[in-house]
Amino acid sequence: MKTIQLNNGIVIPTPGLGTYRLGRNDREVIHAVRNALDAGYRHIDTASFYDNEYPIGKAIAESRVPREELFVTTKLWGTDILKNGIEQAFEESMLKLDIGYIDLYLVHWPVTGQVAATWRKMEQIYESGRVRAIGVSNHLTHHLEELLSVAAVVPAVNQVELHPYLVMQGLQDYCREKDIVVESWSPLGSSKIPLLADPLLLEIGQRHSRSTAQVILRWNLQKGLLPLPKSSDAKRQKENIALFDFSLSGEEISLIDRLDKGERTGVHPDEIEF
Ligand SMILES: NC(=O)c1ccc[n+]([C@@H]2O[C@H](COP(=O)([O-])OP(=O)(O)OC[C@H]3O[C@@H](n4cnc5c(N)ncnc54)[C@H](OP(=O)(O)O)[C@@H]3O)[C@@H](O)[C@H]2O)c1
Incomplete structure (x- = not known):
């Protein structure tokens, strides 16, 4: 597994499960996570x-993988920001995971009017040393501009829906400029859009004797x-991390970039409601 360095110096393995x-x-969850850890995630x-x-x-407790070799992310939900309290939600995640500390804690969705105040609470949790x-x-x-206008700590990561049909290049460029790593959710298009049957991705996959999923993940x-x-x-989990013995050409990367059609499988971040 390769790693990427975050803006505070810690490293994060890629890809994630x-x-x-x-x-x-x-x-079933324990079984799937155990399989993934055995496969090398x-x-x-x-x-x-x-x-x-x-x-x-x-699953982590039952595995033989030392805690310090693992990277676990969890997220703060919008209703917890609005009603239940951020500290309480964090404590509940800590209790349920019971893994000593959390590697990365994310604000799951921006809550209108709460972006800056939420971030200040996240900074307090970070300063407490539990993440x-x-x-x-x-x-x-x-949202990032609003957040950065009050931030003492620059977010290490922005996790967004991102795949060849939703490339978000402007946001990618902005995050790179601010030293924020972009994580791609629904990288394979979930099961909601026929991304894995895209003719160009199939053709590139054939050229490299790889699956469409592997082409997208390598991109x-x-x-x-x-x-x-x-x-x-278990088989597809292995396939999704077998990415380090081939590479795409610059031209193939550009061709995949051009598949972008702004197609979402999930909610637009400006339209989420809690
Ligand atoms: N931050 C957010 O708001 C947010 C939102 C959505 C998702 N996420 C995160 O992103 C993760 C990934 O997104 P996702 O679960 O929506 O979708 P995804 O990873 O794009 O796709 C998952 C689907 O693809 C199938 N699949 C996986 N590997 C495959 C392969 N090699 N060949 C063919 N099919 C394959 C899976 O089926 P099988 O399981 O049967 O293999 C499943 O149906 C989530 O699980 C979650 O951790 C975050």
């Missing part, structure tokens, strides 16, 4: 919203993005 809907119950992406922090923590890095998710350039790596593919299947 997406865990939204990883299993129908705790047993060292970065797990969860969120309080996914309701799987407990089985993920359990190794803090960041955001689903923040567009205007992420070469663009400096950190993809978070989700798979519950």
Whole structure:
């Protein structure tokens, strides 16, 4: 597994394992995470919203992988910002995961009118030493501008929907300029759009004897993005990290960039409601 250095000096393994809907119950989640750890994944992406922090923590505890070799991200949900309290939500994630500390804590979605105040609370959690890095998710350039106008700590990461049909190049460029690593959620288009059957991606895959998923994930790596593919299947989990023995040409990267059509599988960050 390769790593990327975050703006506070810590390193994050890439790719990470997406865990939204990883299993129908705790047993299936534990099984899928154990398989992923055995396959070599060292970065797990969860969120309080996914309701799987407990089985993920359990899978980690049952595995033989030392805690310090793992990187675990979880996220703060919007209703916790508005109603239940940020510190309490963080404590609940800590309790459920029960892994000593969280590597990366993200604001899951920007809550209108709360972006700056939320970030100040995130900074306090960071300063308390219970997380190794803090960041955001689903923040567009205007959200980041609002946040950075009050920030003492620059977010280490912005996790956004990003795949060849939604390239977000302007946001990528802005984040690079601010030293914020961009993570790609739904990098394979989830199962909602036929991205994996795209003719150009299939053709490039054939040229390299690779699957379409591998082409997309390799495109992420070469663009400096950190993809978070989700798979519950041991074979596809392995496929999604077998990315380091081939590379795409500059022309192939540009051709894939040009597939962009601004197509989302999820909610637009300006339209989320809590
Ligand atoms: N921050 C946010 O707001 C946010 C939002 C959504 C997602 N996320 C994160 O991003 C992660 C990934 O997004 P996602 O789960 O929506 O979608 P995804 O990773 O783009 O796609 C997952 C789908 O692709 C299938 N798949 C995986 N590998 C494959 C392969 N090699 N070949 C063919 N099919 C493959 C999976 O099926 P199998 O499982 O059967 O293999 C599943 O149906 C999430 O799990 C979550 O951690 C974050």
